[in-house]
Amino acid sequence: MFVPEEFNFYIYRQKQRDGTESDSMHLAPIDWILIGLYMLFAIGVGIFYSRKASQNIDEFFVSGRNLPWWIAGTSMVATTFAADTPLFVSGVIATEGIAGNWLWWNLAATHVMATLFFARLWHRSGILTDLELLDIRYSGRPARVLRGFRSLWEGILLNCIVMGWVMLAMLKILGVFVDWPKWSTLGVLLAVALSYSIMSGFWGVVMTDVLQFAIAMSASIGLAIIVVDKSGGMTAIKTQLYTMYADKADDILNFVPQVGSSYLPLTTFVAFIAVNWWATKLADGGNYLAQRMFSAKDEKHSFFATLWFTIAHYCLRPWPWIVVGLATMVVFPNLPDPEVGYPKMVLKFLPSGLLGLMLVSFLAAFMSTIDTQVNWGTSILLNDFYKAFLRRGKSDRHYVTASRAISLLLLILGTVTAALMQTIKGGWELFYGMSAGIGGVYIARWFWWRVNAWSEIAAWVSSAVVYSALYLYNQHHPTELYTV
Numbered sequence: 001m002f003v004p005e006e007f008n009f010y011i012y013r014q015k016q017r018d019g020t021e022s023d024s025m026h027l028a029p030i031d032w033i034l035i036g037l038y039m040l041f042a043i044g045v046g047i048f049y050s051r052k053a054s055q056n057i058d059e060f061f062v063s064g065r066n067l068p069w070w071i072a073g074t075s076m077v078a079t080t081f082a083a084d085t086p087l088f089v090s091g092v093i094a095t096e097g098i099a100g101n102w103l104w105w106n107l108a109a110t111h112v113m114a115t116l117f118f119a120r121l122w123h124r125s126g127i128l129t130d131l132e133l134l135d136i137r138y139s140g141r142p143a144r145v146l147r148g149f150r151s152l153w154e155g156i157l158l159n160c161i162v163m164g165w166v167m168l169a170m171l172k173i174l175g176v177f178v179d180w181p182k183w184s185t186l187g188v189l190l191a192v193a194l195s196y197s198i199m200s201g202f203w204g205v206v207m208t209d210v211l212q213f214a215i216a217m218s219a220s221i222g223l224a225i226i227v228v229d230k231s232g233g234m235t236a237i238k239t240q241l242y243t244m245y246a247d248k249a250d251d252i253l254n255f256v257p258q259v260g261s262s263y264l265p266l267t268t269f270v271a272f273i274a275v276n277w278w279a280t281k282l283a284d285g286g287n288y289l290a291q292r293m294f295s296a297k298d299e300k301h302s303f304f305a306t307l308w309f310t311i312a313h314y315c316l317r318p319w320p321w322i323v324v325g326l327a328t329m330v331v332f333p334n335l336p337d338p339e340v341g342y343p344k345m346v347l348k349f350l351p352s353g354l355l356g357l358m359l360v361s362f363l364a365a366f367m368s369t370i371d372t373q374v375n376w377g378t379s380i381l382l383n384d385f386y387k388a389f390l391r392r393g394k395s396d397r398h399y400v401t402a403s404r405a406i407s408l409l410l411l412i413l414g415t416v417t418a419a420l421m422q423t424i425k426g427g428w429e430l431f432y433g434m435s436a437g438i439g440g441v442y443i444a445r446w447f448w449w450r451v452n453a454w455s456e457i458a459a460w461v462s463s464a465v466v467y468s469a470l471y472l473y474n475q476h477h478p479t480e481l482y483t484v
Contacts, residue, residue, distance in 0.1 A: 031356025046196025053201035060201035073308035078209035082369035084169030093325035094338035114285030123302035142453035151384035163414030165427030212364035224320035283439030
């Protein structure tokens with residue numbers, strides 16, 4: 001098998017004490033400086049905004065509803081770029097080709113719909129969490145039960161699944177990059193993320209997101225440029241793919257799967273574009289995206305924030321990862337765990353400085369997603385369960401203090417989930433499978449008066465029951481994600 005000599009450049013390995021070579025990363029002083037500067041920035045943001053965030057829960061959870069569109073929108077992009085995302089994309093390309101990304105590309109239609117129809121409506125509602133809409137849209141005991149149920153189901157169960165796969169991704173990254181104790185290092189990162197998020201609330205989340213997005217894009221584009229340059233260009237990469245994978249190379253490179261594809265079945269692709277985009281639980285732009293719509297200055301800023309997110313998320317951000325993912329199949333073919341291909345490429349190709357910048361981007365992406373999940377999860381547990389059912393009419397100081405305690409509890413539960421989880425993709429499938437099919441009800445409730453609280457309850461229960469039955473019947477069922 002021929003691999004261009006240029007692929008052997010930029011190998012940075014640390015000699016172990018026994019004289020053998022280790023695949024771990026050797027950090028130069030500039031790399032340590034970059035890591036230290038970002039950590040100081042994150043803590044500094046937490047301290048700077050701590051007084052403002054402590055005023056009331058509006059400041060703590062939606063930044064006083066005063067964010068410009070570019071900050072709110074960039075925060076949407078940054079928080080959907082977790083440390084697991086490039087690993088996932090690299091793994092998907094290795095197992096399902098470029099077309100495998102339609103697992104999440106199909107959601108572009110979801111976010112276009114959210115931009116055009118729901119961004120202004122979410123902001124106009126004047127609510128603190130998307131679950132608060134249930135008391136406005138519906139009435140009576142079923143609405144209260146639904147609000148309480150969803151606050152616990154989404155705030156704890158689904159939220160911890162997300163935090164679990166994000167932490168698992170970070171453990172994999174640390175295992176490739178460094179010789180440090182993985183769980184101890186993860187604990188330090190979690191402590192930093194928790195400290196600035198409980199001090200500054202949503203202010204700290206969005207302000208660190210802006211820098212995180214800039215770092216992550218710079219690092220991923222830089223890696224893609226270096227990889228392509230040192231491999232002789234994209235033509236050389238494609239040539240090697242055809243040499244190594246023969247007829248399967250077409251399936252790897254196709255943007256849309258063909259009939260008889262050995263990677264992504266055409267029926268699965270059709271299910272993605274015909275069903276998944278409107279059936280997902282985020283069909284109307286709820287959860288942490290809605291939180292950023294609430295935080296915008298006005299309806300116009302909410303609209304442009306969601307528009308900027310949709311463009312950046314699908315048109316700008318993924319292509320450097322895809323380029324590196326294709327090159328990974330040449331440099332590291334047949335990896336037992338294809339999800340570690342991306343960090344292996346980072347370790348192989350990037351020089352000091354850029355290596356540190358990439359590691360900072362992983363650390364920042366990890367903390368960005370964790371702080372978002374903690375802050376958003378806390379917002380619905382506080383506003384839609386604790387405040388709505390347990391402690392009504394308390395002071396703002398009381399609710400902010402309770403929010404900080406709930407944040408700590410959520411992070412502990414998320415860490416336990418990570419310890420039990422085996423694969424990143426498995427976490428994705430569990431999350432989407434347990435909530436598949438309910439998006440149609442979420443869309444209809446905005447336009448059809450006959451939709452009531454029982455409609456949502458039935459959607460949630462049937463989704464969980466049918467997915468669980470499919471999983472128990474056959475763990476590799478090809479339609480696991482689609483329960484309707």
